[in-house]
Amino acid sequence: MNNLCVAHRGFSYIAPENTMAAITMAMAESFVQWVEIDTQLSKDGIPVVIHDFTLNRTTNGKGLVKDHTWAQLQQLDAGSWKSRAFRGERIPTLDEVLKLSCGRLRLNIELKTKGDMYPGLEQAVMERIAYYHMQNDVVLTSFDTDALRKVKELNPNFPTGLIIDARPLDLLERLKELRCSFLSIGATHLDSTLASMLVSAGITVMAWTVDDATGMKRLASINPEIMICTNRPDVWGATFLEHKQSFWHWKSQKRD
Template sequence: MTVVIAHRGNSAVAPQNTLAAFEAAWRAGADMIELDVQLTADGAVVVIHDDDLDATTDGTGRVGDHTLEQVRELDAGSWFSPAFVGTRVPTFDEVVQLLLTRPGTDLLCELKGEWTVEQARKVTGPIVEAGLEERVIVQSFWPGTVAALREAAPQLRRGLLLLEAPEDVVDRCQELGVMTCNPHGMLLVQHPDLLGRLHEAGLQVMVWTLDETAHWAAAVAVGVDAIITNRPDRLAGWLAARQTDSATAPAGV
């Protein structure tokens, strides 16, 4: 069964990368929640996608130029809907606590940009301390960050995100010791052999970010392991319907 991964939570029904979106993803039956983390000026780990605050909060400027206290004062929900006025940018510790109380949904955590080993431990430490090693995959576009994660907590599962598909991608994955390689959906179209090469190397493939039924069907047909989507509720229902149809189809059909 294809794994359903909620991109920044159930970001179609609640503001992305907030506890409300993560709760909605859990209620929608997502297998995993995908989120993004960045560091504040005082070294705290917060959950937000953009380097700047402008798009998803009422603040301005770079996340890394603000302290945790300053980031936590911002409204991260009113841009999405008046119903979410006062929603805050979550800390990573809050996400860990949410996972502990929401069984059945795991975490795919992306570290944005370059992180040192010491910085990476700010993410891996709470995961290990909470005993969530089997429920979390950490990933990044940045090979240096993936290497830092390996040194910080070699027991955690890791992934490499892809926006391009270099010829040596399998070698890179093996050097970094990742268990999944996660490409943009168009890469599977542009490089028809990519999925097979990754699977032959023993790697899982979690494709992003697919929101249309036709794209889900194409991804399932070629055998991706997981789909990252902004519509986890719809994808979960679509997959369940396919499974039901397959189970009830007459023999030979």
């Protein structure tokens, strides 16, 4: 099983998603080479790392992320909802995550936006990535096709990826039109035919979100190029080690 492990919002099974704790815990697993995070803008234009458009689920705050300044967001507790052990975890800035990850991890950064919700999001995010010279270690993904087009307008060479939870017949044509080299797709929509077609077309494929060993093994059997996005890097690690041990046992039996 050679499929790359992508930690979904960090090690989000144990730690509060999209926090420095979750990303640090993911980094502690030697086999985690990628982390997926989500970014939006504060009211004063600072890229921050949080999934929901509202603060309600993952912080002790209320209301829309975009209606709060960074100073206000910084005061919120983004950890207690998960566990008392993470009380006091904050919403991180994208800068904090990039600084921590630089030279150590690659990032799938989802642009969380819809319509004209976040004017300037793409440019703000790309400027921070450029500051840390991480253009070759990041892919910008989104459900929002206008956001992907904006990235290409700003820098035609910046890698982008469409996020989709479907299997449209014209998927490859859509990716070509958007100039995407990456696809983030719900795992249930992938089979060997689709995976082979995408990989042959030069598309990097990431399947989400798979937390069980059976699902991981299914994806691995379909194509070794599929990246597996999971809240459970620990399950990925155990599954990989089991596969590796079985392989070497088979090799030793053949030698005997």
